Amino acid sequence: MKDLQELGTEDLREHVATELARTRRRSAQLTDAVDDADLVKQHSPLMSPLVWDLAHVGSQEELWLVRDVGGREAIRPDIDDLYDAFQHRRADRPELPLLGPREAREYIGTVREKVFDLLDDTPLEGRALVERAFAFGMIVQHEQQHDETMLATHQLRDGPPALHAEPPPAAPDEALPAEVFVPGGPFTMGTSTEAWALDNERPAHEVHVEAFYLDTTPVTNAEFARFIDAGGYRDPQWWSETGLRYRTKASLEAPRFWFRDGGRWWRRRFGEIEEVPGDEPVVHVSFHEAEAYAAWAGKRLPTEAEWEKAARHDPATGRSRRYPWGDDDPDETRANLGQRHLRPAPAGAYPLGEAPCGARQLIGDVWEWTASDFLPYPGFVAFPYREYSEVFFGSDHKVLRGGSFGTDRAACRGTFRNWDFPIRRQIFAGFRCARTPLPDER
Template sequence: MTYESDRLRDHVAGELSRARERTALLTEAVDDGDLIRQHSPLMSPLVWDLAHVGNQEELWLVRDVGGREPVRRDIDELYDAFKHARRDRPELPLLGPDEARRYVATVRDKVFDVLDHAQLEARPDAGSKLVENGFAFGMIVQHEQQHDETMLATHQLRAGAPVLAAPAPPVPPSPVTGEAFISGGPFTMGTSTEPWALDNERPAHVVDVPSFYIDRAAVTNGQYAAFIDEGGYEDPRWWSPEGWQHRVSAGLTAPQHWQRDGSSWAATAFGRTARITDDEPVVHVCYYEAEAYAAWAGKRLPTEAEWEKAARFDPATARSRRYPWGDDDPTDDLANLGQRHLRPAAAGAYPAGASPTGVHQLIGDVWEWTSTDFHGYPGFVPFPYREYSEVFFGREYKVLRGGSFGADRSACRGTFRNWDYPIRRQIFSGFRLARDA
């Protein structure tokens, strides 16, 4: 083994352990009754997510990469996300809390043994792509962190006394308002070099984007409250036909978890209710709400290509960077990620993370809706399985970019793509606006 392979092995082990610590925090914060309860038909019981994380790890790392005997082949179908809708999972004969904990611990012990013996360098054989640069391990790290964010969303939906706590996000040194101009021309979108990038981020390809303006900050609570107070939810002029139909049928009158507080608004977050903070990004809005606000404000949502150009393109070098601030991994002073804070940070709270054109907080805080349907890039190749991305391509899903305060740095980068139905708002979703130049 070389020094580089040892260093990669240590990195993989650290990322696996870091993800598991977060999973333990989210599942041990509640009692076993809460663990098996379904807090919303949109979400699985937390105990399902826990065992599902272990089952995916077993399938890919123990059986496939390691070639080891199955730990629990009998539960594969129970934890196959495509076989059972979330609303139906509480009726399945799921592993109980203690059994699920023992299962994921057993799997993890075997995974560390597989990691000790895996060859992570590139090889000429066809099977090496799965483990090259630790990809399969990185895929599982990202999968667990994505489920941790899903479990965090479940915590937001649970009733009862608060069980999670975190310090408040940093205070902005100065407010951020206005727009940034992004000059037209080609840029490189996607990646062919990021070692743990998932299939829908690949391959890198050149996209020519006309000049546009994009807001330097995401739309805030205060701005969104003005839309409500001026009758935005009662006026079909601002809504698309599909959006208006959903607004009426779902009875939408404000972002999820908002309620009137005298002449102002309050919001409930993880069991605590407080008045909204005007300069924090609005969160828990669906695509249709974001689209309606944009029309009311005389702007529009950015396309996915516009969002990525604003987030990655450096006009001085004409190069696409990994992140708005450069190529270095996120740190605590660059972005609000990883559940360090349990809410978005106010506009301007991370000045060191701004892009070269002065656009702030493109990474972290809230997932940002774009106007683009989810599809594969030119030359897309599904890897390592079609069900990760390809089966979701089409008009049913809209792309979200940038990550949220609940997203982890391992599953959030300048090329990372998220997607969801345009009606979804239990996710940590917000938006920023753009307009033609």
């Protein structure tokens, strides 16, 4: 996002309005691409019907912006419970008396009209919730996060392709080192200044990280296929005890959506059947699969702190950047974000997005599993509600970093923290490996 600290009040209002409208266009694209029967259908028990996500973003917008920030009368208090994500499991949501597609679209349209009306009169300072338009930014990010969730639902749906996009750029024709060295020492992790940063990204604090090596790019499909061909899924020595139980119970043999035919690997991607491209980062793998591959490769997954130091620390200045390439917002020359391409770009793409350590594609393409549990930073304060982060802290969830091709720039930055259960495979997640230097490499 722009440096919102530098915008005047009217420019800030204009920025909010632009982001709200841009985000809603994406929601419409995802839901207008299929018919009403598809919108109300549950394509997987792991996911809500698309129509639930659509009305849910409107419900949250009404709760936080219309009622709280604007102090306006409730529009649909009767549906609050239906769209409370903590009240109903995803698997149960199709049985609820949800708004139909037409009603859902009318509802979110009404909410948005009121939000644009109150935006003109809302002071964007004083109260923490509205300081630098935080509540509006929170809603933009929330809707974009659900847009990525809806994109994952599209990947799970049966039938012909409903979404289309241009292919990503090719990787430059250059030889990259397999890994980069990140020197040890302190760096500033997290943020206390990013206006729309969420509570789990705060506050900024110093962390010491020992020297380590990190893969220059995410692990590719070709590399992961070698792990499969070497018997990696069948050999228990590479798997943690928990991972082995999961692998056995789920009968895992390859990344989700892969299948073998004619001696080659194929995959289903948004309704298309295609041969697995060897040069793309592997996607749709769980934490356990990533951890097993790393062990097989003689490496490990990076910690969250290692990942962020590689992505943000500038050894020349000693400061932490907003993004690997600097403080400027992401654009199409630096990262694969925003559903622009509907697939990861080949490993090594986006040289303009390179981090100071030389690693590439730390932002966009695939979420990257880290070895870290999702825990609060020192000095963490829940804001504006406990259920955003605090209730998820603990060893049940692993941290993912960097965003995917389906993540919008508004919901992705060098400090952004995602988390999920380590068994999740429907999300756009991949990984890269790290290792501790050998004695003669220090």
